[in-house]
Amino acid sequence: MTSVSTANRSASTKPWKPYRVVPKSWWPDLWLLVAFLAFSALLVWPTFVVEFDVWMREFVEAHRPAWAYYVSRVLIFSGQFGLLGVVALALASIVAYRSRTIRPLLALIVTYLITGGILILKVISDRVAPRWKEDESDPTLPFADVDQALLFSNLEPSMSYPSGHVLNTIVWFGFIVLLVGSHMRSWQRHALRWTPPIIATVAMIVLSWHWVSDVPAGIFIGFLILRFILRINWATMRFPPALAWLEPENKILGIPPATYREFFRSSYAPIEPDEQRLRQRWPDGSPVAPKL
Incomplete structure (x- = not known):
């Protein structure tokens, strides 16, 4: 009886089929790194990029309707590291159980460690957010000006650069496609890859949680991490x-x-x-x- 049930379980177990569009060249990775370094150099002193950041912050604060604020507070969860990690853990656990393999969870752990390591970069860059005190209920909070919005500002709290929300959406939704993308249609995979970064970008700029220039940096690093994850033969x-x-x-x-x-x-x-x-x-x- 036991051998029959074991045989039936083995027959019903399907191997995990990670959906990997494997990068064929290292040149895009090199250019992503160069682009990140070059773009970061524009934020070390008051350039036109920093001036545009401050202008956009002031424009949003002056023209933001109340409904946009509350909608953005909901949409911003699409880029929360902890929430996305929990969702990915749940999916990886289901895939691992159904496929009878630990490999999806191993892929999750590696992705989690690499993505979490970006906190070191955020600490080193030392850039304040557009509204750089933590208590948003206080209307007297200071707003960073052009000189304060630079990298290495020595102000607290200062972990705005690069944008973790954009980076998280690129890496974690890309990881979800890796996990279960073989069961999706092409348009579903594309929607899952590209819609969350756009939503997170708009929401965090409306909330003044990030500068506009934090977004490209998050994109550059996010795709570097995702391309590394896609190169590994997990299965x-x-x-x-x-x-x-x-x-x-x-x-x-x-x-x-x-x-x-x-x-x-x-x-x-x-x-x-x-x-x-x-x-x-x-x-x-x-x-x-x-x-x-």
Whole structure:
């Protein structure tokens, strides 16, 4: 009875099919980094970019209707790091349970650590927000002027640059597409990738939570992180001895752990033939299973 139920469960288990559009070149990554550094240089002294930031802040504060403020307070949650992390954790747990693999959760942990590490960059850049005190109910709060809106301002609190909200939407909604994108239509994947960053950008500018120039920096770093995540062969990489316990069934099947050289070669490489087969379909519409 047990063997029959186990066999039925194994037959009903579908392998995880991460939807990876693998970057083919490193040049875009290099240009994203150069663009971030060059754009950041324009914020070290009072340039036209900083002056535009202050002008836009004053324009929004003078013309913002009450309804736009409250709608933006709701929409801004689309870029909250904690909320997106919880949603991604729930989805990764469901995918891991249904596929009987720890790999979606491993991808989540790596993404979470890399994205959380951007807090270091926000601390180093030391830039205040347009309204840079925390108590928004106080109408006497100071607004940063052109000289105070620069990087390395030495004011507190100062963690505005780059925009974490935009970065989070790019990375985490891109990660959600990685998790379950193979079950979506093309327009759904595009909507999930591009709509949240636009919503978060508009909402945080309306709320004066970020400068306009914080947005491009968040875009540059967000895509750098996402492109790195997409390059990893989450579903097919071989685990070394230190991680072999994550897949105990390999020991039962007599599959030895990979050497560390094999681990790095299998984890960070262009799309593999087996993963290409996951994109193929049988005549009945079901996905072609990978070779084991």
